Amino acid sequence: MKIVVQVKLLPTSEQASALGATLRTVNEAACWVSTVAFERGVPREYELRTHTYPQLKERGLGAQVAQHVIKKVRDAYTALHANIRAGNLGKPGSKRRTKAGSKPIAFRPEAAQPYDDRCLSWQLDAQTVSLWTTAGRLKNIAFACSPDALETLRQYRRGESDLVVRGGAFYLTATCDIPEPEVYEPDGFVGVDFGIVNIATASTGYRAAGRGLNRYRARQLALRAKLQNKRTKSAKRRLKARARREQRHVRNTNHIIAKTIVTEAERTAHGIALEELKGIRQRVRLRKPQRVALHSWAFAQLGELVVYKARRAGVPLVHVDPAYTSQQCSECGHTDKRNRVDQGLFICRSCGVVAHADRNASRNIATRGAAAWTAGRESRVPATP
Template sequence: MKLVVQVKLLPAPEQAAALDATLRACNAAASTVAATAREIGCYRNYDLRRQAYHRIKTDYGLGAQAAQHVIKKVTDAYAALAANLRAGNYGKPGSRRRHKVEANPIMFRWDAAQPYDARMLSWQHDVGTVSIWTVHGRLKPVAFTGSADQLKAVATHPIGESDLVHRDGMWLLYATVEVDEPQVYEPSGFLGVDMGIANIAYDCDGTRYAGAELNGYRRRQQRLRSRLQHKGTASAKRLLARRRKKEARHAANVNHGIAKSIVIEAARTGRGIAVEKLTGIRDRVRLRKPQRVTLHSWSFQQLGAFLVYKARRAGVPLVEVDPRYTSQTCAGCGYRDKRNRPDQETFHCRSCGVVAHADHNAARNIAARGVVGWGAVNRPHAA
């Protein structure tokens, strides 16, 4: 399986200037290619290369590999845009926002990531340096650093494409490495995980992840955002941008911790992990206005993605199940009624009388559906 590893470059001032010039040239070229693609209606990599390759090499001083990566970056960006349009993420057909996106070419920030392959970037792991192509020639050596795990990953696994990124004054390389994927074991059962608003995750063993403390943090961030947005000054907007990044990093850190704990518990007990399908969660749930802000400010999809890749690395089976009616169905007797949920936290079965935490009950239902789903896929002809 492929993993992305982040390492930090430590360039000298003249090296940093060359990297800066390289990103600016590559992204200026990408914006030119994107405008050409929109003008002639050509979005296929090979066809667009015939139209733009020689021009951007000459006008922007790019090498052959860099020019090809720039063109591919543009075609990938238009493919992502088309997918978002099909999904309705830019509004309905005919809306002002959608029309603006469809009519204007994609523009690239000067510091947008630039892909590098093995011909443009080589690693010297014994001395902790890289040799990297720039518009001012090859830079070598450029020192890099990272955590022990990151350095071990890039030193011991095959490295594929890497991205050069400038973020918050730092130069970073995001390297794609190929790691061995362990054999998935046959689970003795499933650890069901319910994801929600009041509790980010709640498993069928009764373990609650990131409840009141995290919600308090999110409410404080929401109040601060509201005050800064209302103020509207330039300094307030700069602070908003910094706070946004801080909150995103905090969310990612919490999601990593939750996913790691769940995978460790499943592996320790020999079970698989059953989670609800998160696709369309924002369209599926109906919430009061204060809860909508909370829903849209937390990345449930990110938590699901972390669970998937951590489970794969540990060889833990993972299945996604249909989440419909898991919160209304009794995990004990199977009776379903919307009146089984008198409030957000409480589940009270109107048939057998059992009382439980609503998220715990839903997690037990998800675990049961995980067993059924795993058997349907892996033992379809079992008696």
């Protein structure tokens, strides 16, 4: 299982200048390589290397760094074409899709740059790194991280690391390949229903209310609108300082919710059943006031965090079809659109059971999860002699 460990670099002023100049140089070179690739119809990496590698060396890039720049450009076009094929940039002929494919991919001056062990070395005991820059090899660049992150780097670091700059601070994100524990045989399943009013509702009774997070988002939206209307230098400075603050808050909330769900499932030796919600934004049609709430709903991020934490803990996890889970009675199985009285109330028209609507849906998801797990297990029937 691959995870990313991030450490914060603590360079001197001279080292920081060299790091900043390096990122600007390699990304300027990447923009040039992207132009060449676009003009030649985005050839394969080997062919693109023959057209650009000598010129990158003339620009002062090291051999390995030049290879990484070419690979970064080719990977960017691969991702773009995959998004176009998947329809993530709209239908054929749409304005967004046409714009994306009509010009070369551009790289920000401070975009991330990958490093491998040939141009980056770690001194974990001293908590320093040595890496290539346009000003030469920089040694003894201090970094800071938690003791757990340092131990993870020491045991499991594999592959490349990316040099990133955010808010004037430099970071290294290292790829670590950690072993996954063996998945145990579950004693039942915990169903999890995702929503906006309640971010997550588990069949065990745990419910993460979304009221506080929705209020926080509304305050941030109003504040951004107020600052944008001012159009002053100080307002723009405040907007820049507040950038990504809401994302960090939402991600932290999702981390807490995911950890609570996975810990409870692990404690009770249960598995986890999640809804398969891919494509929900394309399927659902809402009125304009409701679209902001739907499109700021980080259900995909929460689902990914639950999957990631479950894999690290060895907790079984399955995805199920969420169709009619909010209309089906978890006691008798009767399905009727009228069973869902309102957002929070479920009353079965067949057996009369009264329940919280999200709790009822989570129980249906748990039942479907158990069925999916049983159907997906290997057959234990002895082979025919």
